[in-house]
Amino acid sequence: MALINGKYAHESNENFEAYIMALSPEMTPELAKKYAGSKSTLEISVTGDQCTISSSSGRKETFTFGQSFKDDLFPGQEIQSTATLNGNKVEVKSSSSTGISGSRVYEFSDSGLVVTYTSANATAKRIYKRV
Known part of the structure:
Protein backbone atom coordinates (compact mmCIF):
# COMPACT_ATOMS: atom_id res chain seq x y z
CA MET A 1 0.00 0.00 0.00
CA ALA A 2 1.29 3.44 -0.92
CA LEU A 3 1.97 5.96 1.81
CA ILE A 4 -0.83 8.54 1.90
CA ASN A 5 0.69 11.23 4.11
CA GLY A 6 2.67 13.81 2.15
CA LYS A 7 2.71 16.77 -0.22
CA TYR A 8 1.53 16.61 -3.81
CA ALA A 9 2.12 19.18 -6.58
CA LYS A 39 -1.77 24.62 -9.79
CA SER A 40 -2.09 24.11 -6.06
CA THR A 41 -0.06 21.83 -3.86
CA LEU A 42 -1.97 19.50 -1.55
CA GLU A 43 -0.79 18.31 1.84
CA ILE A 44 -2.62 15.22 3.05
CA SER A 45 -2.40 13.64 6.47
CA VAL A 46 -4.22 10.58 7.82
CA THR A 47 -3.99 9.88 11.54
CA GLY A 48 -6.24 7.12 12.84
CA ASP A 49 -9.73 7.82 11.50
CA GLN A 50 -9.04 11.52 10.81
CA CYS A 51 -7.97 12.98 7.46
CA THR A 52 -6.80 16.53 6.76
CA ILE A 53 -6.41 17.89 3.24
CA SER A 54 -4.78 21.31 2.97
CA SER A 55 -4.27 23.23 -0.26
CA SER A 56 -1.74 25.94 -1.01
CA SER A 57 -4.74 27.95 -2.24
CA GLY A 58 -5.84 28.29 1.40
CA ARG A 59 -8.54 25.62 1.58
CA LYS A 60 -8.30 23.18 4.51
CA GLU A 61 -10.64 20.36 5.33
CA THR A 62 -10.55 17.89 8.22
CA PHE A 63 -12.99 15.01 8.46
CA THR A 64 -13.54 11.68 10.18
CA PHE A 65 -13.87 8.58 8.02
CA GLY A 66 -17.41 7.21 8.04
CA GLN A 67 -19.02 10.42 9.38
CA SER A 68 -20.94 13.03 7.39
CA PHE A 69 -19.29 16.46 7.10
CA LYS A 70 -19.97 19.83 5.47
CA ASP A 71 -17.83 20.01 2.33
CA ASP A 72 -16.98 23.50 1.02
CA LEU A 73 -15.96 22.60 -2.53
CA PHE A 74 -17.41 25.57 -4.40
CA PRO A 75 -18.83 28.93 -3.25
CA GLY A 76 -22.60 28.90 -2.88
CA GLN A 77 -22.89 25.11 -2.79
CA GLU A 78 -24.05 23.38 0.40
CA ILE A 79 -22.56 19.91 0.19
CA GLN A 80 -22.67 17.00 2.63
CA SER A 81 -20.01 14.33 2.19
CA THR A 82 -18.90 11.07 3.73
CA ALA A 83 -15.38 9.69 3.26
CA THR A 84 -14.00 6.18 3.58
CA LEU A 85 -10.45 4.84 3.55
CA ASN A 86 -9.97 1.74 1.39
CA GLY A 87 -6.32 0.70 1.14
CA ASN A 88 -4.53 3.35 -0.95
CA LYS A 89 -7.78 5.23 -1.73
CA VAL A 90 -9.77 7.89 0.06
CA GLU A 91 -13.29 7.83 -1.39
CA VAL A 92 -15.60 10.81 -0.80
CA LYS A 93 -19.30 10.60 -1.72
CA SER A 94 -21.16 13.92 -1.80
CA SER A 95 -24.61 15.39 -2.35
CA SER A 96 -25.67 19.02 -2.56
CA SER A 97 -28.78 20.80 -1.34
CA THR A 98 -29.77 21.16 -5.01
CA GLY A 99 -29.83 17.39 -5.53
CA ILE A 100 -26.50 17.03 -7.35
CA SER A 101 -24.45 14.05 -6.21
CA GLY A 102 -20.97 12.87 -7.05
CA SER A 103 -17.75 11.44 -5.76
CA ARG A 104 -14.03 12.07 -5.49
CA VAL A 105 -11.54 9.24 -5.27
CA TYR A 106 -8.01 10.09 -4.12
CA GLU A 107 -5.79 7.23 -5.33
CA PHE A 108 -2.26 7.26 -3.92
CA SER A 109 0.85 5.66 -5.37
CA ASP A 110 4.54 5.86 -4.54
CA SER A 111 4.98 8.54 -7.22
CA GLY A 112 1.86 10.65 -6.61
CA LEU A 113 -1.87 11.04 -6.49
CA VAL A 114 -4.74 10.93 -8.98
CA VAL A 115 -8.04 12.50 -7.91
CA THR A 116 -10.97 11.25 -9.99
CA TYR A 117 -14.12 13.38 -9.87
CA THR A 118 -17.43 11.85 -10.96
CA SER A 119 -20.90 13.38 -11.24
CA ALA A 120 -24.01 12.44 -13.19
CA ASN A 121 -22.87 14.58 -16.14
CA ALA A 122 -19.07 14.41 -16.24
CA THR A 123 -15.89 12.74 -15.05
CA ALA A 124 -12.50 14.40 -14.61
CA LYS A 125 -9.06 13.79 -13.17
CA ARG A 126 -6.42 15.93 -11.52
CA ILE A 127 -2.95 14.41 -11.45
CA TYR A 128 -0.37 15.28 -8.78
CA LYS A 129 3.24 14.22 -8.20
CA ARG A 130 4.64 13.50 -4.76
CA VAL A 131 7.07 16.20 -3.62
Missing part, protein backbone atom coordinates in the same frame (compact mmCIF):
# COMPACT_ATOMS: atom_id res chain seq x y z
CA HIS A 10 -0.46 19.53 -9.35
CA GLU A 11 0.79 18.39 -12.76
CA SER A 12 -2.20 18.12 -15.12
CA ASN A 13 -5.97 17.82 -15.62
CA GLU A 14 -8.22 15.63 -17.71
CA ASN A 15 -11.64 17.17 -18.54
CA PHE A 16 -11.64 19.20 -15.31
CA GLU A 17 -13.01 22.46 -16.74
CA ALA A 18 -15.99 20.65 -18.33
CA TYR A 19 -16.59 18.78 -15.07
CA ILE A 20 -16.75 22.05 -13.11
CA MET A 21 -19.15 23.59 -15.63
CA ALA A 22 -21.46 20.56 -15.29
CA LEU A 23 -21.71 20.93 -11.51
CA SER A 24 -23.63 24.16 -11.22
CA PRO A 25 -25.83 26.33 -13.41
CA GLU A 26 -24.27 29.35 -11.67
CA MET A 27 -20.75 28.40 -12.75
CA THR A 28 -19.32 30.77 -15.33
CA PRO A 29 -16.75 29.75 -17.95
CA GLU A 30 -14.32 32.28 -16.44
CA LEU A 31 -14.64 30.80 -12.95
CA ALA A 32 -14.38 27.23 -14.28
CA LYS A 33 -11.21 28.19 -16.14
CA LYS A 34 -9.81 29.71 -12.91
CA TYR A 35 -10.51 26.50 -10.93
CA ALA A 36 -9.10 24.30 -13.71
CA GLY A 37 -6.00 26.50 -13.97
CA SER A 38 -5.20 26.21 -10.28
Whole structure:
Protein backbone atom coordinates (compact mmCIF):
# COMPACT_ATOMS: atom_id res chain seq x y z
CA MET A 1 0.00 0.00 0.00
CA ALA A 2 1.29 3.44 -0.92
CA LEU A 3 1.97 5.96 1.81
CA ILE A 4 -0.83 8.54 1.90
CA ASN A 5 0.69 11.23 4.11
CA GLY A 6 2.67 13.81 2.15
CA LYS A 7 2.71 16.77 -0.22
CA TYR A 8 1.53 16.61 -3.81
CA ALA A 9 2.12 19.18 -6.58
CA HIS A 10 -0.46 19.53 -9.35
CA GLU A 11 0.79 18.39 -12.76
CA SER A 12 -2.20 18.12 -15.12
CA ASN A 13 -5.97 17.82 -15.62
CA GLU A 14 -8.22 15.63 -17.71
CA ASN A 15 -11.64 17.17 -18.54
CA PHE A 16 -11.64 19.20 -15.31
CA GLU A 17 -13.01 22.46 -16.74
CA ALA A 18 -15.99 20.65 -18.33
CA TYR A 19 -16.59 18.78 -15.07
CA ILE A 20 -16.75 22.05 -13.11
CA MET A 21 -19.15 23.59 -15.63
CA ALA A 22 -21.46 20.56 -15.29
CA LEU A 23 -21.71 20.93 -11.51
CA SER A 24 -23.63 24.16 -11.22
CA PRO A 25 -25.83 26.33 -13.41
CA GLU A 26 -24.27 29.35 -11.67
CA MET A 27 -20.75 28.40 -12.75
CA THR A 28 -19.32 30.77 -15.33
CA PRO A 29 -16.75 29.75 -17.95
CA GLU A 30 -14.32 32.28 -16.44
CA LEU A 31 -14.64 30.80 -12.95
CA ALA A 32 -14.38 27.23 -14.28
CA LYS A 33 -11.21 28.19 -16.14
CA LYS A 34 -9.81 29.71 -12.91
CA TYR A 35 -10.51 26.50 -10.93
CA ALA A 36 -9.10 24.30 -13.71
CA GLY A 37 -6.00 26.50 -13.97
CA SER A 38 -5.20 26.21 -10.28
CA LYS A 39 -1.77 24.62 -9.79
CA SER A 40 -2.09 24.11 -6.06
CA THR A 41 -0.06 21.83 -3.86
CA LEU A 42 -1.97 19.50 -1.55
CA GLU A 43 -0.79 18.31 1.84
CA ILE A 44 -2.62 15.22 3.05
CA SER A 45 -2.40 13.64 6.47
CA VAL A 46 -4.22 10.58 7.82
CA THR A 47 -3.99 9.88 11.54
CA GLY A 48 -6.24 7.12 12.84
CA ASP A 49 -9.73 7.82 11.50
CA GLN A 50 -9.04 11.52 10.81
CA CYS A 51 -7.97 12.98 7.46
CA THR A 52 -6.80 16.53 6.76
CA ILE A 53 -6.41 17.89 3.24
CA SER A 54 -4.78 21.31 2.97
CA SER A 55 -4.27 23.23 -0.26
CA SER A 56 -1.74 25.94 -1.01
CA SER A 57 -4.74 27.95 -2.24
CA GLY A 58 -5.84 28.29 1.40
CA ARG A 59 -8.54 25.62 1.58
CA LYS A 60 -8.30 23.18 4.51
CA GLU A 61 -10.64 20.36 5.33
CA THR A 62 -10.55 17.89 8.22
CA PHE A 63 -12.99 15.01 8.46
CA THR A 64 -13.54 11.68 10.18
CA PHE A 65 -13.87 8.58 8.02
CA GLY A 66 -17.41 7.21 8.04
CA GLN A 67 -19.02 10.42 9.38
CA SER A 68 -20.94 13.03 7.39
CA PHE A 69 -19.29 16.46 7.10
CA LYS A 70 -19.97 19.83 5.47
CA ASP A 71 -17.83 20.01 2.33
CA ASP A 72 -16.98 23.50 1.02
CA LEU A 73 -15.96 22.60 -2.53
CA PHE A 74 -17.41 25.57 -4.40
CA PRO A 75 -18.83 28.93 -3.25
CA GLY A 76 -22.60 28.90 -2.88
CA GLN A 77 -22.89 25.11 -2.79
CA GLU A 78 -24.05 23.38 0.40
CA ILE A 79 -22.56 19.91 0.19
CA GLN A 80 -22.67 17.00 2.63
CA SER A 81 -20.01 14.33 2.19
CA THR A 82 -18.90 11.07 3.73
CA ALA A 83 -15.38 9.69 3.26
CA THR A 84 -14.00 6.18 3.58
CA LEU A 85 -10.45 4.84 3.55
CA ASN A 86 -9.97 1.74 1.39
CA GLY A 87 -6.32 0.70 1.14
CA ASN A 88 -4.53 3.35 -0.95
CA LYS A 89 -7.78 5.23 -1.73
CA VAL A 90 -9.77 7.89 0.06
CA GLU A 91 -13.29 7.83 -1.39
CA VAL A 92 -15.60 10.81 -0.80
CA LYS A 93 -19.30 10.60 -1.72
CA SER A 94 -21.16 13.92 -1.80
CA SER A 95 -24.61 15.39 -2.35
CA SER A 96 -25.67 19.02 -2.56
CA SER A 97 -28.78 20.80 -1.34
CA THR A 98 -29.77 21.16 -5.01
CA GLY A 99 -29.83 17.39 -5.53
CA ILE A 100 -26.50 17.03 -7.35
CA SER A 101 -24.45 14.05 -6.21
CA GLY A 102 -20.97 12.87 -7.05
CA SER A 103 -17.75 11.44 -5.76
CA ARG A 104 -14.03 12.07 -5.49
CA VAL A 105 -11.54 9.24 -5.27
CA TYR A 106 -8.01 10.09 -4.12
CA GLU A 107 -5.79 7.23 -5.33
CA PHE A 108 -2.26 7.26 -3.92
CA SER A 109 0.85 5.66 -5.37
CA ASP A 110 4.54 5.86 -4.54
CA SER A 111 4.98 8.54 -7.22
CA GLY A 112 1.86 10.65 -6.61
CA LEU A 113 -1.87 11.04 -6.49
CA VAL A 114 -4.74 10.93 -8.98
CA VAL A 115 -8.04 12.50 -7.91
CA THR A 116 -10.97 11.25 -9.99
CA TYR A 117 -14.12 13.38 -9.87
CA THR A 118 -17.43 11.85 -10.96
CA SER A 119 -20.90 13.38 -11.24
CA ALA A 120 -24.01 12.44 -13.19
CA ASN A 121 -22.87 14.58 -16.14
CA ALA A 122 -19.07 14.41 -16.24
CA THR A 123 -15.89 12.74 -15.05
CA ALA A 124 -12.50 14.40 -14.61
CA LYS A 125 -9.06 13.79 -13.17
CA ARG A 126 -6.42 15.93 -11.52
CA ILE A 127 -2.95 14.41 -11.45
CA TYR A 128 -0.37 15.28 -8.78
CA LYS A 129 3.24 14.22 -8.20
CA ARG A 130 4.64 13.50 -4.76
CA VAL A 131 7.07 16.20 -3.62
